[in-house]
Amino acid sequence: KKYGQWSYKSMKQLVKLHLRSGNSAEMMRHYHRLLECIAEGDVSPNAVEKGISGMLERVSSMYQGVPRPSGGGSSSTNQLDPQKLALEVYDATLKVFRPSTGSCPNERLWFKTNLKYGQLLYEMNETAKLQQVLRDLKTTQTADSSTGSSTQSMEVYALQIQLYSRQKDNKKLRDVFNKAMAVRGGIPHPRTLALIQELGGKMHMAAKEYEAAGKTFFQAFKSYDEAGDPSRLRCLKYLVLASMLSQTTVNPFHSQEARPYRDDPEITAMTNLVQAFHNNEIQRFERILKQNTGRIMEDEFVREHVEDLLRTIRTQVLRRVIRPYTRISLPAIAKELNDIPVADVENLLVGLILDGTLEGQIDQVHGVLLKKAEKGPPPSTDGSASTTVASTGKVGFFGKYMDPDDLLMQKYQAMQQLAFALDEIAVNVTSARMKEGVSMRGMVH
Numbered sequence: 001k002k003y004g005q006w007s008y009k010s011m012k013q014l015v016k017l018h019l020r021s022g023n024s025a026e027m028m029r030h031y032h033r034l035l036e037c038i039a040e041g042d043v044s045p046n047a048v049e050k051g052i053s054g055m056l057e058r059v060s061s062m063y064q065g066v067p068r069p070s071g072g073g074s075s076s077t078n079q080l081d082p083q084k085l086a087l088e089v090y091d092a093t094l095k096v097f098r099p100s101t102g103s104c105p106n107e108r109l110w111f112k113t114n115l116k117y118g119q120l121l122y123e124m125n126e127t128a129k130l131q132q133v134l135r136d137l138k139t140t141q142t143a144d145s146s147t148g149s150s151t152q153s154m155e156v157y158a159l160q161i162q163l164y165s166r167q168k169d170n171k172k173l174r175d176v177f178n179k180a181m182a183v184r185g186g187i188p189h190p191r192t193l194a195l196i197q198e199l200g201g202k203m204h205m206a207a208k209e210y211e212a213a214g215k216t217f218f219q220a221f222k223s224y225d226e227a228g229d230p231s232r233l234r235c236l237k238y239l240v241l242a243s244m245l246s247q248t249t250v251n252p253f254h255s256q257e258a259r260p261y262r263d264d265p266e267i268t269a270m271t272n273l274v275q276a277f278h279n280n281e282i283q284r285f286e287r288i289l290k291q292n293t294g295r296i297m298e299d300e301f302v303r304e305h306v307e308d309l310l311r312t313i314r315t316q317v318l319r320r321v322i323r324p325y326t327r328i329s330l331p332a333i334a335k336e337l338n339d340i341p342v343a344d345v346e347n348l349l350v351g352l353i354l355d356g357t358l359e360g361q362i363d364q365v366h367g368v369l370l371k372k373a374e375k376g377p378p379p380s381t382d383g384s385a386s387t388t389v390a391s392t393g394k395v396g397f398f399g400k401y402m403d404p405d406d407l408l409m410q411k412y413q414a415m416q417q418l419a420f421a422l423d424e425i426a427v428n429v430t431s432a433r434m435k436e437g438v439s440m441r442g443m444v445h
Contacts, residue, residue: 003041039104090117150186194223210246240270330367
């Protein structure tokens with residue numbers, strides 16, 4: 001062999017030295033010699049994979065803005081921008097390890113390098129090159145039908161999903177997401193699985209499939225948590241957002257996995273937001289949003305859905321406000337909704353009327369909502385109490401529709417009446433005993 005393991009180690013140190021000093025031209029010259037040493041020398045595969053992977057990580061981190069120690073001996077003419085340097089290093093590496101035409105074919109290392117290259121191209125927004133990398137990776141996957149390819153498939157799907165998510169191509173995104181979720185037999189890294197699930201949740205949110213989004217975000221949160229990745233807090237925020245938009249009555253922080261994080265400083269604002277949402281406390285809800293702008297609104301994805309969230313809670317409060325009335329002024333409704341513009345109230349009412357939730361009409365001249373009285377289902381023919389539970393409330397005795405709040409109030413009033421009746425009975429019994437005692441004393445005397 002032309003080179004031995006010590007030649008390989010010395011070349012590797014020279015590459016690191018020139019990379020640290022910023023002399024890109026010398027670094028590339030010695031990197032090509034390092035690859036030649038691998039192709040023509042006696043170096044173990046494990047040492048090659050470890051050394052090349054470490055070198056690619058250094059180059060990628062330099063592009064991503066990780067600070068490097070500055071050194072002397074480099075001139076301005078030898079400087080290359082980090083993006084160009086990273087692309088040159090990856091191109092040279094892939095050429096050497098390419099399975100069919102490389103000077104040192106190594107399919108495993110070529111595949112891992114191509115995945116890292118694809119991720120780097122995604123961060124550089126080099127869409128055309130990234131698509132070519134994906135085609136190469138998928139060609140390799142088609143040729144390999146072994147069990148281990150399932151894990152590799154998940155890695156490729158993760159890269160594809162990132163690309164389609166950025167392009168907002170929801171059709172292709174949904175197709176790849178479904179394929180990824182159908183993969184069996186592989187053991188992908190939890191972080192890879194979490195990334196796929198998080199972007200799948202965002203896909204569901206874009207389609208307003210809030211219940212499906214909540215389930216997917218919850219799985220992503222658990223995967224990030226398993227990987228020990230701090231992105232779990234971000235995903236937990238998305239889970240809370242989806243649960244509120246789906247108008248579920250289940251608090252996401254009641255789950256065993258999410259409960260430990262409800263008092264985390266990054267999550268406290270979302271915890272309070274959920275409580276205000278479930279209690280229909282619109283003033284408190286909007287106040288929390290304003291007071292925690294940094295913690296809540298700094299996330300672009302959350303910011304995109306805040307308007308939908310406000311519309312959801314305003315609609316909930318609006319339905320509660322207008323329920324007892326057949327005629328109510330729009331300014332009165334606006335006041336109950338934390339003094340929002342009357343035009344916003346009209347938009348909310350129009351939405352309810354169009355989707356069939358509200359039977360009524362708006363008198364825009366006088367600014368009044370004219371609503372038909374709500375009717376419950378017909379009474380039970382056998383005289384028994386109906387126990388049917390509706391999707392938006394409960395059915396009380398005689399089949400009359402009861403809102404959960406109204407049902408609770410009715411129970412409270414019934415308990416009060418029972419307490420008064422028991423007090424009255426106690427007073428009557430005491431009075432009767434006193435009269436009996438007086439009559440007995442008269443008989444003795």
